[in-house]
Amino acid sequence: MMREPLHSKEACTGSVNAVKDALYALNGKWKLPLIVTLSGSPKRFKDIQRELENITPKILSKELKELELNGFVERKVFKTTPVTVTYELTPYSSSLDKIIIELMEWGIQHRKHIISMRKNEKNQTSEVLKTLEMLDGEEVNVPV
Amino acid sequence: MMREPLHSKEACTGSVNAVKDALYALNGKWKLPLIVTLSGSPKRFKDIQRELENITPKILSKELKELELNGFVERKVFKTTPVTVTYELTPYSSSLDKIIIELMEWGIQHRKHIISMRKNEKNQTSEVLKTLEMLDGEEVNVPV
DNA sequence: GATACTACTATCCAAAAGGATACCGGTATT
DNA sequence: AATACCGGTATCCTTTTGGATAGTAGTATC
Numbered sequence: 216m217m218r219e220p221l222h223s224k225e226a227c228t229g230s231v232n233a234v235k236d237a238l239y240a241l242n243g244k245w246k247l248p249l250i251v252t253l254s255g256s257p258k259r260f261k262d263i264q265r266e267l268e269n270i271t272p273k274i275l276s277k278e279l280k281e282l283e284l285n286g287f288v289e290r291k292v293f294k295t296t297p298v299t300v301t302y303e304l305t306p307y308s309s310s311l312d313k314i315i316i317e318l319m320e321w322g323i324q325h326r327k328h329i330i331s332m333r334k335n336e337k338n339q340t341s342e343v344l345k346t347l348e349m350l351d352g353e354e355v356n357v358p359v
Numbered sequence: 360m361m362r363e364p365l366h367s368k369e370a371c372t373g374s375v376n377a378v379k380d381a382l383y384a385l386n387g388k389w390k391l392p393l394i395v396t397l398s399g400s401p402k403r404f405k406d407i408q409r410e411l412e413n414i415t416p417k418i419l420s421k422e423l424k425e426l427e428l429n430g431f432v433e434r435k436v437f438k439t440t441p442v443t444v445t446y447e448l449t450p451y452s453s454s455l456d457k458i459i460i461e462l463m464e465w466g467i468q469h470r471k472h473i474i475s476m477r478k479n480e481k482n483q484t485s486e487v488l489k490t491l492e493m494l495d496g497e498e499v500n501v502p503v
Numbered sequence: 504g505a506t507a508c509t510a511c512t513a514t515c516c517a518a519a520a521g522g523a524t525a526c527c528g529g530t531a532t533t
Numbered sequence: 534a535a536t537a538c539c540g541g542t543a544t545c546c547t548t549t550t551g552g553a554t555a556g557t558a559g560t561a562t563c
Contacts (some may be wrong), residue, residue, distance in 0.1 A: 243550080417541090
């Protein structure tokens with residue numbers, strides 16, 4: 216299996232960093248669920264907490280700040296009494312749509328690929344079996 | 360800013376998981392650099408270690424196993440004396456090309472976006488300034 | 504006046520990821 | 534016989550990430 220080295224070592228460091236930046240923007244346990252939640256409509260802090268069960272206020276606060284700094288979410292404060300704070304997706308957040316859809320499609324086919332790899336392999340190590348357990352459960356990817 | 364909720368809560372959990380699977384496959388500090396390294400040519404364990412400076416054998420071993428379990432890398436043992444072990448990308452690993460390129464392009468434009476956001480903002484919190492320090496340095500994304 | 508709701512922050516803690524260092528069995532070299 | 538290279542493991546430690554729990558200031562409700 217040979218391919219063009221596409222990347223000279225020097226030139227490609229920047230590309231790797233760009234990919235890392237992109238991955239980092241979506242990384243962590245809650246960013247995707249948060250984006251999905253807000254894609255419905257703007258929501259208030261407590262509403263998000265209720266919708267994403269199990270997220271603690273500390274984590275929610277941190278994740279919202281990160282999304283805001285990345286320009287995906289705007290925080291709006293209304294001077295009602297008491298104040299109302301809403302979080303909503305920005306137009307810029309739509310720039311994520313394409314890569315999210317691509318990642319989703321790839322993820323779906325990858326699950327299928329892993330399952331078919333499993334069936335074709337006769338000699339499986341225990342690690343591979345661990346993967347397979349995870350396949351039947353929630354996670355697909357690499358085992359511990 | 361309103362958008363179609365694209366996702367009913369129930370239907371979309373699966374999609375979120377698919378995206379998470381995809382992100383997980385590329386995640387961690389070394390997977391991308393490893394894939395890039397092997398995209399040049401198959402390499403032996405020690406050769407990879409030399410090319411990716413600072414990776415310890417324990418981490419390299421772990422990462423290679425994960426890439427192998429995901430079907431991106433094939434480990435080949437040759438019965439020379441002493442044995443020679445090579446790692447090479449599989450044809451299946453090419454399925455990553457598209458999303459890697461998209462992530463790269465998005466990452467590049469995101470860096471520009473963040474920089475221009477910085478210039479347009481007058482009132483920056485200290486957290487935002489932290490981001491900006493990182494902009495001048497190596498990392499782009501979300502601050503601490 | 505007591506309780507409750509909102510939008511958080513503070514402190515402490517656990518799990519996961521990553522790394523430093525040392526070592527192993529096998530072979531080859533001098 | 535001593536040293537060096539290969540392909541890793543084993544053990545321990547640090548950093549990062551995420552979470553549990555409690556509390557805060559302000560307002561409103563009963």
